[in-house]
Amino acid sequence: MGESINLAVEAKGISKSFGGVLALDNVNLELRKGEVHALLGENGAGKTTLSNILAGLYRADGGTVLVDGAEREFHSPSQAIEAGIGMVHQHFRLVPPMTVAENLHLGSPDTPAIVSQKKLVASARRMMDEIGLEVDPTARVWQLSVGEQQRVEILRVLARGAKVLILDEPTAVLTAQEAKDLFVVIRRLVAGGRTVVFISHKLNEVIEISDRITVLRGGKHVVTRDAAGATPRELARLMTGEELDNSVEHRTVDGSVVLDLIDVFARNHRGIEALHGVNLQVRSGEILGIAGVSGNGQTELSEVVTGLRRTQSGSISIAGTDVTGGTTRSIAELGVGHIPEDRIGVGMAGSASVKDNAILRHYRSSELSSGTRLKRGSVIDFAKRLVAAGRVQTRSINMPAGQMSGGNQQRLVAKRESMIADRLLVAAHPTRGLDVLATKEVQSAIVERRDNGCAVLMISDDLDEVMLMSDRIAVMYEGRVMGIFDRSQFDRERIGMLMGGQVEGAPS
Numbered sequence: 001m002g003e004s005i006n007l008a009v010e011a012k013g014i015s016k017s018f019g020g021v022l023a024l025d026n027v028n029l030e031l032r033k034g035e036v037h038a039l040l041g042e043n044g045a046g047k048t049t050l051s052n053i054l055a056g057l058y059r060a061d062g063g064t065v066l067v068d069g070a071e072r073e074f075h076s077p078s079q080a081i082e083a084g085i086g087m088v089h090q091h092f093r094l095v096p097p098m099t100v101a102e103n104l105h106l107g108s109p110d111t112p113a114i115v116s117q118k119k120l121v122a123s124a125r126r127m128m129d130e131i132g133l134e135v136d137p138t139a140r141v142w143q144l145s146v147g148e149q150q151r152v153e154i155l156r157v158l159a160r161g162a163k164v165l166i167l168d169e170p171t172a173v174l175t176a177q178e179a180k181d182l183f184v185v186i187r188r189l190v191a192g193g194r195t196v197v198f199i200s201h202k203l204n205e206v207i208e209i210s211d212r213i214t215v216l217r218g219g220k221h222v223v224t225r226d227a228a229g230a231t232p233r234e235l236a237r238l239m240t241g242e243e244l245d246n247s248v249e250h251r252t253v254d255g256s257v258v259l260d261l262i263d264v265f266a267r268n269h270r271g272i273e274a275l276h277g278v279n280l281q282v283r284s285g286e287i288l289g290i291a292g293v294s295g296n297g298q299t300e301l302s303e304v305v306t307g308l309r310r311t312q313s314g315s316i317s318i319a320g321t322d323v324t325g326g327t328t329r330s331i332a333e334l335g336v337g338h339i340p341e342d343r344i345g346v347g348m349a350g351s352a353s354v355k356d357n358a359i360l361r362h363y364r365s366s367e368l369s370s371g372t373r374l375k376r377g378s379v380i381d382f383a384k385r386l387v388a389a390g391r392v393q394t395r396s397i398n399m400p401a402g403q404m405s406g407g408n409q410q411r412l413v414a415k416r417e418s419m420i421a422d423r424l425l426v427a428a429h430p431t432r433g434l435d436v437l438a439t440k441e442v443q444s445a446i447v448e449r450r451d452n453g454c455a456v457l458m459i460s461d462d463l464d465e466v467m468l469m470s471d472r473i474a475v476m477y478e479g480r481v482m483g484i485f486d487r488s489q490f491d492r493e494r495i496g497m498l499m500g501g502q503v504e505g506a507p508s
C-alpha cells in the first residue's frame with residue numbers, strides 16, 4: 001500500500017486503436033510523485049497517444065486511469081487539468097498576436113470575460129513568482145523565442161494547478177542553452193513534489209534528466225527501469241530490439257564545386273542582418289556540415305540557398321548556374337532537395353494526404369502528369385514506392401499527413417527531398433525528432449546521396465551528429481563562417497570555441 005500512496009497516476013491496461021491500427025496495446029504506466037519519468041520509443045511507438053489519453057485529448061478504448069488512487073475518466077483536456085494532469089504539445093498552441101498575460105488567462109475558467117490588461121499582467125506576475133518561471137507578461141507571443149514560448153505553455157498548464165506535467169519532445173525545438181534552462185525548471189518542479197513526464201529521442205538527455213524510464217515498442221510496454229546506470233546503447237536496443245552500428249565512412253573530396261556562395265548578406269524575418277558576407281563552397285561527393293549554436297545564421301543560410309529567402313547582396317551559384325534571387329521551384333529543378341528545419345510549416349501540408357505530400361516535388365514530371373492532368377494510377381504507385389522506400393509508417397496513403405506521428409512526417413519529407421537531390425541536398429536538422437533507427441536510416445540516405453556525387457550541406461545543432469557525418473565542417477557564429485575544418489583537423493574543443501565566437505579555435 002505504501003507504493004500506491006506515492007503514485008500520482010496509475011494507468012492500467014490502456015489500449016487504443018486508430019482505424020484498425022493498434023497504437024497502444026494493454027499498456028501499464030505508473031508515475032510517482034516527485035519523479036521525472038521518461039517515455040522512450042521509436043517513431044510511432046505510441047508515446048504521444050498515451051500522453052494524449054492521460055491529458056484527456058483522446059479516450060482509451062480500454063483500460064483505466066487512476067489519479068491519486070481514484071479512478072478517473074476524462075472527456076476533455078480541461079477535465080484532465082482539473083484532476084491535475086496537463087500537457088505541453090509538440091506544436092505549441094499559443095495565440096501569437098496576444099500578450100503573454102492574455103495567453104496565460106485564455107480559456108481559464110477563473111478569468112472574467114472583461115478584464116483590464118493591467119489586472120491580467122499583475123496576476124500573470126503573481127503566477128510567475130509562485131511557480132518561479134519568468135517571461136515578460138506584456139510581450140506579444142510572436143516576439144518571443146521558442147524557449148520563451150515554451151515557458152508560457154508550461155506556465156499555462158501549471159497555472160491551472162497541474163501536478164503532473166507531460167512534455168512531448170520539449171527539447172526538439174530548443175537550443176542547447178534553452179534545454180539546460182528547461183532542465184533547471186524541471187528539477188525545481190519535481191523537487192516541489194510534482195511529476196514530469198519527459199518525452200525525447202535524445203538518449204543522453206533522457207539519462208541525464210529522468211529518474212525512471214519507460215520504453216514502448218510498437219504500442220507495447222517493454223520495460224520500466226531506473227535511469228541511473230542506463231547507457232544510450234542499451235536503451236537503443238530496448239527501443240528497437242536491434243543492435244545498431246553507428247559509423248559513417250569518410251573520404252577526401254576532390255569533386256567539383258556544386259554550391260558556391262560569394263560574399264552573401266541577408267536579413268532574417270525580423271529584418272535584422274543574419275548573414276554577414278558568407279563565403280562557402282560545397283563540392284560534389286562531400287558532406288559539408290555547419291556547426292553552430294542555433295540562431296547564428298544557419299536557418300537563413302539554408303533559406304537563401306533554396307530560394308526561400310532573398311539575399312541583400314552577394315551571389316549564389318549551383319553547378320555553375322547563378323541562382324541568386326531564384327525561386328524555390330527553379331532551384332529545385334536544378335536537382336536541389338531541401339529537408340527544411342520546419343518540416344510541418346515548410347516541408348509539408350498537414351491537412352493534405354500522404355499521397356499529395358509524396359508527389360509535391362514530382363507532380364510535373366512526365367511519369368506523373370500528361371501535361372494537363374495527373375495520371376491517377378502512376379501517382380498512387382509513386383506515393384506507395386516513396387512510402388515503402390522511406391519506411392514511412394502510415395495506415396493509408398490517403399490519410400492526412402498531419403495525422404502520422406511526428407517522426408513519420410519527417411521520414412516522408414526526408415525521402416522525398418533525397419529523391420530529387422541529384423546535385424545538392426540541403427538538410428537542416430535532418431534527424432531532429434527521429435528515433436535511433438530512423439536517425440540511422442536518414443543518415444544513411446544522406447551518405448548514399450553523397451556517394452552518388454551529390455553535394456550535401458548539412459546543418460545541425462547537435463555537434464556529435466555534425467562530427468559523425470561531415471567530411472568537412474564550417475563553423476558559423478553571428479552570421480559569419482569562422483573557420484573550415486578538414487576531417488583530419490576535427491577537434492571538438494577548437495570547434496566548440498569557434499562556435500562561441502572565440503577565434504583562437506580557428507584552423508590555420
Ligand SMILES: Nc1ncnc2c1ncn2[C@@H]1O[C@H](COP(=O)(O)OP(=O)(O)OP(=O)(O)O)[C@@H](O)[C@H]1O
Binds near residue numbers: 043394
Ligand atoms: N489522430 C490519429 N489518427 C490516426 N492515427 C494516429 C493518430 N494519432 C496517432 N496515430 C497512430 O498511432 C501510432 C502511434 O503514434 P504516436 O503519435 O503516439 O507515436 P509517437 O511514439 O509519439 O511517435 P513520434 O516519436 O514519431 O512522435 C502511429 O501509428 C500513428 O500513425
Ligand SMILES: [Mg+2]
Binds near residue numbers: 168405
Ligand atoms: Mg510523438
